[in-house]
Amino acid sequence: MSGRKRARTVVVTGASAGVGRAIAREFARHGWNVGLIARGEAGLHGAMADVARAGGTPLAFAVDVADADQVAEAADAVAAFFGGIDVWINNAMVTVYAPVRETRPDEFAHVTAVTYLGQVHGTLAALKHMLPRDAGTIVHVGSALAYRSIPLQASYCAAKAAVRGFVDSLRSELIHDGSRVRLTMVQLPAVNTPQFDWARSRLPRALQPVPPIYQPEAIARHVYRAAQDAPRELWIGAATWKAILGNVLVPGLIDRYLARHVYRGEMTQMKAAARPDNLYEPVDTDPGARGRFDARAAGRVAAADPRWLKLGLAAALGAVAGATLFATEAQGRAEERRRLAGRDR
Numbered sequence: 001m002s003g004r005k006r007a008r009t010v011v012v013t014g015a016s017a018g019v020g021r022a023i024a025r026e027f028a029r030h031g032w033n034v035g036l037i038a039r040g041e042a043g044l045h046g047a048m049a050d051v052a053r054a055g056g057t058p059l060a061f062a063v064d065v066a067d068a069d070q071v072a073e074a075a076d077a078v079a080a081f082f083g084g085i086d087v088w089i090n091n092a093m094v095t096v097y098a099p100v101r102e103t104r105p106d107e108f109a110h111v112t113a114v115t116y117l118g119q120v121h122g123t124l125a126a127l128k129h130m131l132p133r134d135a136g137t138i139v140h141v142g143s144a145l146a147y148r149s150i151p152l153q154a155s156y157c158a159a160k161a162a163v164r165g166f167v168d169s170l171r172s173e174l175i176h177d178g179s180r181v182r183l184t185m186v187q188l189p190a191v192n193t194p195q196f197d198w199a200r201s202r203l204p205r206a207l208q209p210v211p212p213i214y215q216p217e218a219i220a221r222h223v224y225r226a227a228q229d230a231p232r233e234l235w236i237g238a239a240t241w242k243a244i245l246g247n248v249l250v251p252g253l254i255d256r257y258l259a260r261h262v263y264r265g266e267m268t269q270m271k272a273a274a275r276p277d278n279l280y281e282p283v284d285t286d287p288g289a290r291g292r293f294d295a296r297a298a299g300r301v302a303a304a305d306p307r308w309l310k311l312g313l314a315a316a317l318g319a320v321a322g323a324t325l326f327a328t329e330a331q332g333r334a335e336e337r338r339r340l341a342g343r344d345r
């Protein structure tokens with residue numbers, strides 16, 4: 001699978017469907033060479049066609065990100081073919097929807113191997129090519145759930161939190177080494193992707209993203225921008241900001257909110273149908289970027305660098321503290337005046 005040489009090159013893991021497919025198309029729209037990594041041939045062929053149609057040059061690899069050697073070989077081949085790797089996007093994932101007590105040890109291990117270690121393998125493969133050039137950007141596709149785990153997806157939430165831990169260590173090391181290789185982690189809200197029709201599930205009803213839901217193309221535009229600007233993190237969607245900040249301020253309240261509302265919010269009213277799942281093998285079809293939630297998914301979403309959100313929150317808390325202090329002092333002065341007036345009488 002090949003194409004002709006062009007200037008800038010991105011590699012996207014999990015590029016055959018969902019968010020990764022939309023990201024691949026977004027880079028192609030800007031004329032990039034796009035290395036596509038996923039397991040299923042059908043989705044990879046669809047993604048190659050999408051990239052070529054959008055104006056990019058595709059190069060695809062049927063690779064399992066749980067296998068570090070396969071990922072490294074794909075990275076070497078991309079770098080050799082296009083002359084380097086400018087941006088690497090760690091996006092591939094699998095999950096298991098089930099209560100912890102019903103999730104098997106091998107399932108925890110495999111979700112970890114793909115969703116967490118897959119990002120480690122991608123990063124190692126990218127660094128091999130970026131460090132000698134002292135240039136390049138690695139984007140980690142994360143989730144609000146990297147900060148705040150939800151019920152029924154412990155294996156996935158823990159893997160996303162692990163990615164955040166890994167990225168923070170590496171960032172400090174790069175700063176220590178004076179490296180110009182950049183890292184950015186993008187925390188996503190719920191997205192309308194095929195995930196909900198092929199993730200392994202033991203839940204009684206069909207799956208859904210917990211609303212509000214956004215289209216993968218809206219997310220891809222932010223990911224493209226993050227790859228250019230490399231903010232430390234980018235939080236996409238108000239639901240993401242609320243989940244992360246709320247968990248810092250009132251984690252106990254969030255525990256109970258998730259138990260009461262989000263537990264059942266991860267399912268639709270429809271009874272779960274028997275279907276294949278993508279945990280160990282791809283479901284080798286080509287659904288494209290979007291899932292079945294078009295009618296409920298917004299085509300635009302706001303994103304913010306959390307530094308500004310935290311500054312805003314600190315300013316708001318400062319204003320409340322200032323107003324409380326002012327009111328307390330004013331009350332004290334009024335009481336003092338009343339006391340003096342009573343004494344003079």
Ligand SMILES: NC(=O)c1ccc[n+]([C@@H]2O[C@H](COP(=O)([O-])OP(=O)(O)OC[C@H]3O[C@@H](n4cnc5c(N)ncnc54)[C@H](OP(=O)(O)O)[C@@H]3O)[C@@H](O)[C@H]2O)c1
Pocket residue numbers: 013014015016017018019020037038039040041043063064065066090091092093094114141142143144188189190191192193194195196209278281282283
């Ligand atoms: N959808 C959401 O609501 C949501 C919310 C927050 C964050 N995210 C994040 O967005 C990213 C993409 O999620 P999505 O919803 O787009 O998922 P998706 O629709 O299930 O697509 C997953 C992609 O990863 C590939 N993949 C799965 N296992 C792989 C493996 N072992 N090796 C290589 N590729 C593999 C799949 O292709 P093959 O099966 O053919 O390999 C597919 O291309 C993930 O990082 C996820 O955590 C999604």
